[in-house]
Amino acid sequence: MTDDLDDLKALMDSATPRPDAQRRAENLMLAQENFDALQGSRPAPRPTPRTIFSGVRTMLDTLTTKGGLTATTALVAVGLLFVTPQGQDLWQGGGTQKTIPVAERTQTTPAVEEALQNAPGNFSEGLLRADREDVGLDDFNSGFAPEVMEAPVVAFDRLSQTAPAPAAPTQAEKGVITLGSPMVGLNHADDLSATLPQTRSRAQADATFLPTPAPDIIAAPEANTEAFPEAAPNPLKITQEEPVSTFSIDVDTAAYSVVRSSLMRGQLPPKDAVRVEEMINYFPYDYPAPDAGAAPFRPTVSTMTTPWNPDTQLVHIALQGQLPAVETRPPLNLVFLIDTSGSMNDPTKLPLLRQSFLLMLDQLRPEDEVAIVTYAGSAGQVLAPTPASDRATITRALNGLGAGGSTNGVGGLEQAYLVADGMATDGEVNRVILATDGDFNVGINDPDALKDFIADKRDTGTYLSVLGFGRGNLDDATMQALAQNGNGTAAYIDTLSEAQKVLVDQLTGALFSIAGDVKIQVEWNPAQIAEYRLIGYETRALNREDFNNDKVDAGELGAGHSVTAIYEVTPVGSPAQLSDPLRYANEERTPVSDEWGFLKLRYKAPGEDVSQLITTPIAPSDAGSEAQFAAAIAGFGQLLRDDTYLGDWSYADAIALANAARGTDPFGYRSEAVQLMRLADSLSR
Amino acid sequence: MRMTTSDEDLALAAADGDRAAFSSLLDRHYDRLFAFCFRLTGARAEAEDLTQDICAALPAKLASYQRRAKVTTWLYKVAVNAAHDRRRRRATYAKATTGWGDWEINRTAANADTSRAVDWLTMAMNQLPEDLRDTLALVLDDATHAQAAEVLGVSEGTISWRISEAKKRLRAIKDMEDAG
Numbered sequence: 062m063t064d065d066l067d068d069l070k071a072l073m074d075s076a077t078p079r080p081d082a083q084r085r086a087e088n089l090m091l092a093q094e095n096f097d098a099l100q101g102s103r104p105a106p107r108p109t110p111r112t113i114f115s116g117v118r119t120m121l122d123t124l125t126t127k128g129g130l131t132a133t134t135a136l137v138a139v140g141l142l143f144v145t146p147q148g149q150d151l152w153q154g155g156g157t158q159k160t161i162p163v164a165e166r167t168q169t170t171p172a173v174e175e176a177l178q179n180a181p182g183n184f185s186e187g188l189l190r191a192d193r194e195d196v197g198l199d200d201f202n203s204g205f206a207p208e209v210m211e212a213p214v215v216a217f218d219r220l221s222q223t224a225p226a227p228a229a230p231t232q233a234e235k236g237v238i239t240l241g242s243p244m245v246g247l248n249h250a251d252d253l254s255a256t257l258p259q260t261r262s263r264a265q266a267d268a269t270f271l272p273t274p275a276p277d278i279i280a281a282p283e284a285n286t287e288a289f290p291e292a293a294p295n296p297l298k299i300t301q302e303e304p305v306s307t308f309s310i311d312v313d314t315a316a317y318s319v320v321r322s323s324l325m326r327g328q329l330p331p332k333d334a335v336r337v338e339e340m341i342n343y344f345p346y347d348y349p350a351p352d353a354g355a356a357p358f359r360p361t362v363s364t365m366t367t368p369w370n371p372d373t374q375l376v377h378i379a380l381q382g383q384l385p386a387v388e389t390r391p392p393l394n395l396v397f398l399i400d401t402s403g404s405m406n407d408p409t410k411l412p413l414l415r416q417s418f419l420l421m422l423d424q425l426r427p428e429d430e431v432a433i434v435t436y437a438g439s440a441g442q443v444l445a446p447t448p449a450s451d452r453a454t455i456t457r458a459l460n461g462l463g464a465g466g467s468t469n470g471v472g473g474l475e476q477a478y479l480v481a482d483g484m485a486t487d488g489e490v491n492r493v494i495l496a497t498d499g500d501f502n503v504g505i506n507d508p509d510a511l512k513d514f515i516a517d518k519r520d521t522g523t524y525l526s527v528l529g530f531g532r533g534n535l536d537d538a539t540m541q542a543l544a545q546n547g548n549g550t551a552a553y554i555d556t557l558s559e560a561q562k563v564l565v566d567q568l569t570g571a572l573f574s575i576a577g578d579v580k581i582q583v584e585w586n587p588a589q590i591a592e593y594r595l596i597g598y599e600t601r602a603l604n605r606e607d608f609n610n611d612k613v614d615a616g617e618l619g620a621g622h623s624v625t626a627i628y629e630v631t632p633v634g635s636p637a638q639l640s641d642p643l644r645y646a647n648e649e650r651t652p653v654s655d656e657w658g659f660l661k662l663r664y665k666a667p668g669e670d671v672s673q674l675i676t677t678p679i680a681p682s683d684a685g686s687e688a689q690f691a692a693a694i695a696g697f698g699q700l701l702r703d704d705t706y707l708g709d710w711s712y713a714d715a716i717a718l719a720n721a722a723r724g725t726d727p728f729g730y731r732s733e734a735v736q737l738m739r740l741a742d743s744l745s746r
Numbered sequence: 747m748r749m750t751t752s753d754e755d756l757a758l759a760a761a762d763g764d765r766a767a768f769s770s771l772l773d774r775h776y777d778r779l780f781a782f783c784f785r786l787t788g789a790r791a792e793a794e795d796l797t798q799d800i801c802a803a804l805p806a807k808l809a810s811y812q813r814r815a816k817v818t819t820w821l822y823k824v825a826v827n828a829a830h831d832r833r834r835r836r837a838t839y840a841k842a843t844t845g846w847g848d849w850e851i852n853r854t855a856a857n858a859d860t861s862r863a864v865d866w867l868t869m870a871m872n873q874l875p876e877d878l879r880d881t882l883a884l885v886l887d888d889a890t891h892a893q894a895a896e897v898l899g900v901s902e903g904t905i906s907w908r909i910s911e912a913k914k915r916l917r918a919i920k921d922m923e924d925a926g
Contacts, residue, residue, distance in 0.1 A: 066885070066913070073785060073886045080780035084794050088801040089772055096760070096768050096805035403798060404791045 084403070287499070289333035290538040292599035294704050299640050300587040306595055307603040309615030310380065310579045310624045311336075313544065314563070315529060315537060317343035318553035320701065321733075322532060324740045325555075330701060334537060337698035338597030338626065344694065344730055345567075346623045346687045348381035357575040358382040358618055360662055360677055363684035367629055368692055368718055369710035372637030375695075376593075376628040376679060377688040378583075378660060382575050384621035393429040393492070393572060394446070394484040398477040400497035401435045401462060409555070410498050410531040415459045417528075417560030422456075424568045425449035432480045433458050436473025446484045474514070481523045491523040492572055495543065498529070499536040515546045516614070522668075524617075526571065528563070529553040541600065548577065548617050566728065570619030576664040578615040578672060581626060582608045583679070585658040591638045592631040594706065596695050608663060611672045618664070625691045629706065630657065656680055689722035690731060697738055700745075712742035753817035761808045772804065775821060778887075782822065785883035786829040788872045800828045822889060822897040826880055833876065870919045874912055881908040 298306065316339035323330035351359035358380045367373040397418065405411045425431070426449060433444035433455075444458035474495075481491045515525055525547025527540045537553075544551035550571055552563045563571060580603060585593050607613040618624060631638050658679040663672040684692075697715045699707055716738045723731045753771065760768035779800065784793040807824050811817075871879050877898075884894040885905075895902045 066909070069882075069913075069916070070886050070888075077781045077784050078790050078793075080777055080797070081794060084798070085776055085780070088798050089769070089776060091798065092772050092801035092804050093765065093769055095802055096765055096808075099805045403795050 287331070287334075287532070287537065289331055290541060290600055292333070292336075294699075294702060295595045295597070295599055295602075297592050297594045297639060297706075299592055300585045300590050301643075304587055305582060305584050305605050306593065306628075307580065307582045307605050307608050308595065308598045308626070309601045309603055310581060310618060310626075311338050311598060311601050311616055312342060312619060312622055312624060313339050313541065313551045314343040315540065315551045315553040316340055318555050318559055319529075319537065321737055322553070322555040324737050324744065326532075327744065329741065329744050332702050335698050335701045336597060336600065337695055337702070338601070340698045341597065341625045341627070341691050341694045342623075344690070344734070345728070346379065346381075346625065346691065347724065348379045348623050348687060350381050351383045356673070356675055357664070357666065358579075360660065360675060362660060362677060362679050362682070363688050364657075364679075364681045365684040365688060365692065368714065369696060369707045370629070370637055372635045373629050373631045374681070375684070375688075375692055376630055376657065377684050377691060378581065378626045378628070379688070379691075380579070380618065380624040380662070382570070382618045382620060382622045382624075384569070385573070385575065390490075390569070390573060392486075392489045393425065394481060394486075394489055395425075395429070395431050395572075396477045396481045396484070396491075396493045397431070397433045398473055398493055398495045399433060399435045399462060400495075402498075405498055405530070407498075407531055411462060413554065413557065413560070414496050414528075414530055415462065416557060417554055417564055418459055419456065420557075420560055421564035421568060422449060422452060424565055430484055431455055432484065433462075434473055434477040434480060435462065442476060442480060446480065474511075478514075478518050478523060485523070490573060492549070493518075493523060493525045493547070494528060495525060496528045496530060497540075498531040499539075501536060501539050501543070512542070512546050515543060519546065519548045519614075524548045524574075527551045545616070546614075548574070548614075550619070562728070562730070567619075567622070570622040573620040574617040574667055575620050576618040577667060577669075578611070578613075579618050579624070579662065579664045580608050580613075580615045580672075582661045582663075583628070583658050584661075585630070586654060586656055587633075588653065589633055589655070589657045590630045591633045591635065592640060594629045596627045596629060597698065598626065608661070611665070611670065627691060627695050632657075686722040686724055690719060690724065693719035693722060694734065697734070697741070701741060712738050712745065716742070754813065754815075757808070757811050757817050757820070758813060761811055768805070768808070771817070772801070775817070776801075778818075779821060779825060782825055782883065782887050783829070785871075785886055786825065786880065787832075792832075796825075796829060796832055799832065800825055803828065816893070818889075819893050819896055822884060822887075822893070826884075826897055829880070830876075870916050873919060874915060878908050878912040878915065881905055882912045885909055 313336075316334060316336040319334045320330045320340065323334070348361055349359055351357065361379045361381070363377050363379075364374050365377065367375050399414065401411070405414075422431075429449040430446045431444070431449055432442065432446040434442050443461065444455065447454050447458075449455070474493075477493045477495075481493055485491050519525070525543060526549030527544040527547075529537070529540050529551065530553075532555075537551075540551045540553075552559075552571075554560050554563060582605070601616070603613065603615065616624075656678045660677050660679055662675040664675075665672045693715050696707065696710060696718070697712070700710075700712060700715065716735055719731065719735050719738065723735070726732055751767075751770075753774070756767045756771040756774075760771055776797075780793060780797045783796040783800070784790065787793050787796055804824065811820055871882060874882065880898060881894060884897060885891070889897070891902050891905045891909075894905045898905070
């Protein structure tokens, strides 16, 4: 028995990763700060016993590890960068900083001293204020004691003592790298430059120092805690027993991006991550647009022979939303609610988020307003409502975001809505955009209260959209749940080009809904259709009676968006029928109609409580290439899910079908899909 | 200089407000603490966040340190409690997804799908009930049964039973995988 345990232990020991040096240093510093705060080393609210550099020196005394030293060096390097002219050059110099020898930096020390003397008094406070609200960093007071001046020398002396000369550049380089991935101290670079006006314009207006995420090189995470909603594929239904099928539209696209990110990492996606309807609806389609003055969207029904089964038919239902004139759109009020927990500190998360939002900023109008609220790491409003034209201020706030910490202060979500309420004016569109990697610790503890809260706010007109970032901790299920309750979309941003698609190309649709609570109900004619199966929409099923109940919430259709739903149906008498006719059922039924079925749609015009009805019969007709492409994606999704209805149909068939129906593909989305099919084909072997 | 001072003396000094003592104490135990957090959570990012929670709360917890307790035992206790808090928080939010399936099952299923990328043991441990996982994490971290019993507030007999139960379940998981 003990042998067993020893094996386990050996296994476990080999699996245990080394603690991250930087996090270690941060955590130790955090603990020390809390310790000091608790010891009441500051009796008065604003005492003056210690200065920043005595703090640094204490750290040098207490932290002798490489990590601690790195962090310290980083702080000093930051000081250099901001305060000295040489530092300014470094800051601006992009990639060149790595080659500057340490000797040259040490020479700048007198300049540092001089600059420090000239610097406004609260420089240190700005530099070091961390994002954690309860940290007690106020310890670093705002004055400059005389001993400050020797500090840089102390630090560099220490550096040269500890590290042999060749190693020194590495240490210094680390300090510089810290600038790109904001960690210690840099989080409040904006505070710092607020007190140093001459650095502001360069430091903030220039966003080029952001690390560029490499979209295709995403390291596989170690253990992951991702959660996907578990839903069995819609089963085959027998028309005679259950002729009516009801569901809500789904305009989320997150599933496709998650599938892509998995395949790009060389793994087949988890089956529950594949929601076929989201994959189909990821693509723009060229469906007939509604006529002016008609309903806000236009349904088109077409049929084709099922690619994977010659004896069944696909019924393709397309809704195309109208695209109102963009020039006349109402002003937008956007509140970004941004997760700054420690796990966001990853090139595919916070930096990508920053770049994505900067992309989006260009799409906004001068009359639109933007505010930023953070939660988790730091809680609170970091940007008061600001006109979108004030790009410099918004950019600065975005660049000032730093990941770290997981303590939850005031309820981030409540505050975000409060800010949104404050911005609301009649005729404007309010939306909270939650960006996270899976930490939904937004400040409301009771899950039902959270849902109710979002739903209440939805009813008052403030909607919620959710953007997911990064892999490893992605809580797709909660993302979906929140966005559905908030009448918003859930999208997963894995690359900058995905951000381009969601936040630039399709921004109007994502932010302006033209029809609310769109529900689809199909009644199949048992005289024509023996069996049917809805492909996808598992998480969107509604009860039959919900269709006419305007109280029941459903999906929103955005401006210019299209929604596609596909049924696989088995005509009466087809050899593909899976169920045998019942022996004791009613005898021959007289066909009342040649129609296959009857499609009913309900929607509410924006701001209205009463739904309107659109109906159209379903009859055989020829589907165009747009529907063919949607069918190829439907097949692809089902292959990834390993669904049983596809028989021998393979990825190769999906590729052939998608290629044949690729159309003009102006954005290249469809070519990318074909690439993914190829990848999945190879990975599944 | 302080390397020869015992953990317990350091902890007492720290509780009295000696910041250097606190600093050396934490520095001494940080790596072990992180490793233990990893055993408790099974994921690196989670372990980093949990360690940070503990570091943030540790100064306040010092007040609860008593002379007769071993520092390692006390730290285990703090860590296990912090892990419970985190799980509870997570579970609360996970419940927000009711209607989209049971969260734990989902996560386990997702884990199962990526099992090739994930260390088998970590994944298997994630499938254990919390009490068994905590117990196993402690024992795999070289805690004695008596120490584990003290940390978790149960008897030594319970610890022994849990260990054999955990081993049984791990074996079952393994067998199931081998069969599948």
